[in-house]
Amino acid sequence: MDAATGPDCKRSVSLSQNEVTILAETFRLLGDPSRLRIVLCCLDGPIAVSDIAERLELSVSLVSHHLRLLRGARLVRGVRQSKQIFYEIADHHVSHVLLDMGSHIAEDHHED
Numbered sequence: 001m002d003a004a005t006g007p008d009c010k011r012s013v014s015l016s017q018n019e020v021t022i023l024a025e026t027f028r029l030l031g032d033p034s035r036l037r038i039v040l041c042c043l044d045g046p047i048a049v050s051d052i053a054e055r056l057e058l059s060v061s062l063v064s065h066h067l068r069l070l071r072g073a074r075l076v077r078g079v080r081q082s083k084q085i086f087y088e089i090a091d092h093h094v095s096h097v098l099l100d101m102g103s104h105i106a107e108d109h110h111e112d
Contacts, residue, residue, distance in 0.1 A: 025073065026073050026075065029069055029070065029073050029075070030075070032066075034056070034058060034062070034066060035066045035069065035070060037056050038052055038056065038063060038066050038067065038070065038076075039070060039075055039076060039089070039094075039098065040098065041055060041056065042076050042087050042088050042089050043089055043095060043098060043099070045088060046079055046081075046086035046087065046088045047086060047087055047088070048084050048085070048086050048087075049063050049064055049067065049084075049085065049087070050084075052067075052087070067087055074090050074091075074094075075089070075090055075094050076088065076089060076090055076094075077089075077090045
């Protein structure tokens with residue numbers, strides 16, 4: 001028995017063809033290392049575009065471009081505070097996926 005059909009499998013996900021397409025596009029967006037790093041920066045809580053750019057050593061315009069795509073995929077959301085927009089993870093589902101995959105990668109590296 002594999003993990004998808006084993007006794008620990010609590011539920012399966014039933015998605016329409018359109019939802020599968022959206023999910024694939026979401027993972028494609030996260031497949032870009034810069035976008036993934038931007039999303040990971042947002043895990044720590046609201047952060048300004050300029051702070052993301054500085055932390056990742058990317059231009060503000062490039063970070064803004066990536067954030068626009070990530071907002072469109074509902075991975076991050078912007079919260080206006082005064083004249084700045086601070087970005088954060090859109091919801092707990094996104095956080096869980098990122099944290100679980102991070103744990104998965106770390107676990108795999110410890111087994112090597």
